[in-house]
Amino acid sequence: MTKKQKKVLIRIIISTVLLAVLMILEKTGILEKLPFSRWTSLGLFLIPYLVIGYDILKKAGKGIIKGRMLDECFLMAVATIGAFALSEYEEGAAVMLFYQIGELFQSVAVGKSRKNISDLMDIRPDYANKEVDGSIEKVDPDEVSIGDIIVVQPGEKVPLDGKVLSGNSSLDTKALTGESVPRSIKEGEEIISGCINLTGVLRIEVTKEFGESTVSKILELVENASSRKSKSENFISKFARVYTPVVCFGALALAILPPVIRLLMHAAEGPMWSTWVLRGLTFLVISCPCALVISIPLSFFAGIGAASHAGILVKGSNYLERLANTQIAVFDKTGTITKGEFEVSGVHHNEREDEEILRLAAYAECASSHPIAVSLRKHYGKEIDRSLVEDYEEISGEGITAKIEGKTVAVGNEKLMRRIGAEAIPCNHVGTIVHIAIEGSYAGHILIADGIKEGSKEAIEHLKKIGVRDLVMLTGDAKSVGEAVAKEVGMTDVHTELMPGDKVSEVEKLMTGKTVKETLLFVGDGINDAPVLTRADVGVAMGALGSDAAIEAADVVLMDDDLRKLVTGIQISKKTLRIVYENIALALLIKLACLGLGALGFANMWWAIFADVGVMILAVCNSIRALRVPKIK
Amino acid sequence: MKKTYKIEVDCANCANLMEEAAKKVEGVASCTVNFMALKMIVEFAEGADEKAVMKNVVKACKKVEDDCEIYV
Numbered sequence: 001m002t003k004k005q006k007k008v009l010i011r012i013i014i015s016t017v018l019l020a021v022l023m024i025l026e027k028t029g030i031l032e033k034l035p036f037s038r039w040t041s042l043g044l045f046l047i048p049y050l051v052i053g054y055d056i057l058k059k060a061g062k063g064i065i066k067g068r069m070l071d072e073c074f075l076m077a078v079a080t081i082g083a084f085a086l087s088e089y090e091e092g093a094a095v096m097l098f099y100q101i102g103e104l105f106q107s108v109a110v111g112k113s114r115k116n117i118s119d120l121m122d123i124r125p126d127y128a129n130k131e132v133d134g135s136i137e138k139v140d141p142d143e144v145s146i147g148d149i150i151v152v153q154p155g156e157k158v159p160l161d162g163k164v165l166s167g168n169s170s171l172d173t174k175a176l177t178g179e180s181v182p183r184s185i186k187e188g189e190e191i192i193s194g195c196i197n198l199t200g201v202l203r204i205e206v207t208k209e210f211g212e213s214t215v216s217k218i219l220e221l222v223e224n225a226s227s228r229k230s231k232s233e234n235f236i237s238k239f240a241r242v243y244t245p246v247v248c249f250g251a252l253a254l255a256i257l258p259p260v261i262r263l264l265m266h267a268a269e270g271p272m273w274s275t276w277v278l279r280g281l282t283f284l285v286i287s288c289p290c291a292l293v294i295s296i297p298l299s300f301f302a303g304i305g306a307a308s309h310a311g312i313l314v315k316g317s318n319y320l321e322r323l324a325n326t327q328i329a330v331f332d333k334t335g336t337i338t339k340g341e342f343e344v345s346g347v348h349h350n351e352r353e354d355e356e357i358l359r360l361a362a363y364a365e366c367a368s369s370h371p372i373a374v375s376l377r378k379h380y381g382k383e384i385d386r387s388l389v390e391d392y393e394e395i396s397g398e399g400i401t402a403k404i405e406g407k408t409v410a411v412g413n414e415k416l417m418r419r420i421g422a423e424a425i426p427c428n429h430v431g432t433i434v435h436i437a438i439e440g441s442y443a444g445h446i447l448i449a450d451g452i453k454e455g456s457k458e459a460i461e462h463l464k465k466i467g468v469r470d471l472v473m474l475t476g477d478a479k480s481v482g483e484a485v486a487k488e489v490g491m492t493d494v495h496t497e498l499m500p501g502d503k504v505s506e507v508e509k510l511m512t513g514k515t516v517k518e519t520l521l522f523v524g525d526g527i528n529d530a531p532v533l534t535r536a537d538v539g540v541a542m543g544a545l546g547s548d549a550a551i552e553a554a555d556v557v558l559m560d561d562d563l564r565k566l567v568t569g570i571q572i573s574k575k576t577l578r579i580v581y582e583n584i585a586l587a588l589l590i591k592l593a594c595l596g597l598g599a600l601g602f603a604n605m606w607w608a609i610f611a612d613v614g615v616m617i618l619a620v621c622n623s624i625r626a627l628r629v630p631k632i633k
Numbered sequence: 634m635k636k637t638y639k640i641e642v643d644c645a646n647c648a649n650l651m652e653e654a655a656k657k658v659e660g661v662a663s664c665t666v667n668f669m670a671l672k673m674i675v676e677f678a679e680g681a682d683e684k685a686v687m688k689n690v691v692k693a694c695k696k697v698e699d700d701c702e703i704y705v
Contacts, residue, residue: 004643066697071646107643114669220637224667224674294645301669 001108008104011052012097018048019093026090038087045089053080053096075248075284082281083605086274091605095285102613106294109620113302113627123175123194123215125159131203141210148206152197160193161213162204169200176218177560178311194218217551221313225304228316229297232580236296240289247287247595254599255280275601282598285608291587295619296580302626303576310629311559312569319555322538323573327518328510329468329566332503332532333475333482335525336542336563337489338450342375342432345451349425350436350444357444361436363389363404364411372432375448395419399434410437417442430484450481457489459563464490466570472510474503503532511535523566526550540566571630579626583619590615636683638673640666641702651701654693660686673703 022044025031034040060077076099083092128141131149141159152158170182173195182198185191191204193215210216259271300317307314314320334340347354362380365373366389390403399412410420417424422437431449460471472493475482482496495506511520522536525543530553533539541554543561551557558565594611597603642648648668655664660681665674677683687705694701
């Protein structure tokens with residue numbers, strides 16, 4: 001609790017004790033026996049009232065002076081002063097007391113969820129160990145510039161993005177990705193800020209200033225997320241703007257009209273002013289819209305916090321809200337559904353050993369930077385002695401011929417095989433096929449495929465289960481490859497051989513085929529798909545750790561490579577929205593019921609207090625539930 | 634230029650009032666107050682003196698809600 005909250009708590013305790021004593025005195029009839037009983041008890045009840053309510057009265061007064069009537073303080077001041085004027089001292093003081101209890105509760109709850117969320121996102125580094133002339137200095141991360149060398153000890157946070165100069169270690173990226181398995185890092189690799197160094201000492205050359213580092217970008221994003229208001233939030237603030245004056249005039253009408261009518265009709269019991277004014281005041285207390293005004297942004301705030309804890313950055317409440325209604329999910333293939341890396345997945349139709357075929361292919365491709373060549377060399381894994389390769393010739397669009405250890409080896413596609421007169425055997429698997437011929441005769445082929453990511457299939461299944469209607473995959477790849485992948489993971493539709501611009505028009509076509517309420521989601525890896533990310537209702541970039549472009553362009557960022565996170569994100573969104581609707585329904589139902597009962601005279605001031613403060617406390621408690629991440633079932 | 638300041642304020646509505654008030658200060662191009670994160674993000678107009686502008690922002694905010702704090 002802050003100092004301010006403690007002060008209010010003390011005032012609440014004092015005032016509660018005083019009020020309790022006074023109520024006992026009143027019930028036992030002692031107050032009535034005092035001289036000038038009416039005025040004395042007014043004075044006595046004013047003490048707890050002023051102790052608890054002086055600041056509200058002050059604020060209400062200021063509001064009137066500034067011409068800003070009809071805020072909460074004003075409502076409370078009018079209702080309580082009115083109660084006192086009607087000799088309902090107890091109620092007057094109690095309403096103020098409960099109002100303050102509710103306010104305190106709300107402020108503690110907001111503070112707590114604020115703290116929860118900042119704990120979740122506890123990635124801000126406090127210092128950096130800068131190496132200066134061989135010795136280490138502790139400095140503010142802001143003071144480190146590009147090219148400086150920093151040292152990160154085990155247990156410390158990596159303060160800035162950079163490249164590891166020396167050291168091996170494993171990194172805890174839980175705060176960034178929600179992934180609890182540590183990642184290993186070694187010399188020469190890029191390292192991003194916000195991870196925690198676990199085992200070894202790392203010397204890092206800084207490549208980005210603090211303000212540009214991953215950690216700053218992420219913090220900025222999460223902190224600004226709730227500035228983009230969701231539709232529900234906008235609805236409530238608009239609603240409150242209309243609702244408050246309507247209820248105020250309603251209260252006024254309730255207090256004045258019935259007595260006036262009774263007066264005109266010469267009713268037997270007289271106009272009954274005090275009864276109706278009291279009903280009007282009850283009406284006022286019930287009407288206070290605070291339960292809605294506070295609990296809805298709080299729910300979204302908590303939902304965004306829960307999402308970032310799971311490694312899902314949501315850039316605004318509006319996106320979190322739209323996510324729940326996902327009907328169409330469009331996926332990029334490479335890097336999203338598949339790993340985006342080519343891997344050797346098999347050697348077929350060969351008489352020689354697999355090892356030998358792969359070795360020859362890797363040697364032949366020793367000088368090429370083509371992704372296929374890279375994957376062949378990677379798979380071979382051993383060092384390549386280039387002196388064994390002679391007469392290297394690259395035939396553009398076909399492949400490579402070279403002399404390896406005296407033998408002529410041709411590595412390439414079917415065209416190349418035809419050129420040298422070898423008969424290529426086609427492959428019935430999907431992927432890129434690298435044919436090999438040795439001394440002019442066919443020796444088999446290597447299948448290189450972009451493997452489907454672990455979890456992609458499961459994620460698609462879950463998406464279907466939680467109500468996503470259309471799952472569409474877009475790819476620039478060949479028809480056979482694209483369709484096979486789409487079928488494998490269970491897409492409902494696939495469009496292949498698209499140019500980057502075609503992806504935008506495909507998404508636009510899908511956008512026209514849906515209603516405004518339905519959400520179209522695009523998931524990509526953020527590379528080359530920025531225009532589509534912006535065009536979709538919600539653009540999701542994945543595996544964006546350290547990729548500025550993706551963080552920039554997307555509305556939702558999945559911090560690691562796992563498509564299952566998307567399911568979690570949608571579930572968090574659904575849960576948050578459910579809580580929001582529960583709160584709206586709860587608050588409006590109870591309030592309307594109490595308003596009705598109040599107008600008819602069945603609900604007294606105590607009911608009103610429940611309808612105001614009680615509902616708010618319930619709503620706030622409910623909102624806090626959004627902090628918990630739902631499990632994928 | 635954009636700068637973020639830590640603020641202290643008690644209610645969401647007061648935060649909105651602060652935002653409105655700060656927007657009207659000369660030299661402020663735009664301003665967002667984030668009640669949940671307790672942050673004020675001020676974008677200054679071209680060539681504005683940041684310190685002088687913030688002084689006025691604080692003054693304007695205090696005027697609408699005297700129970701607020703901006704840590705400049």
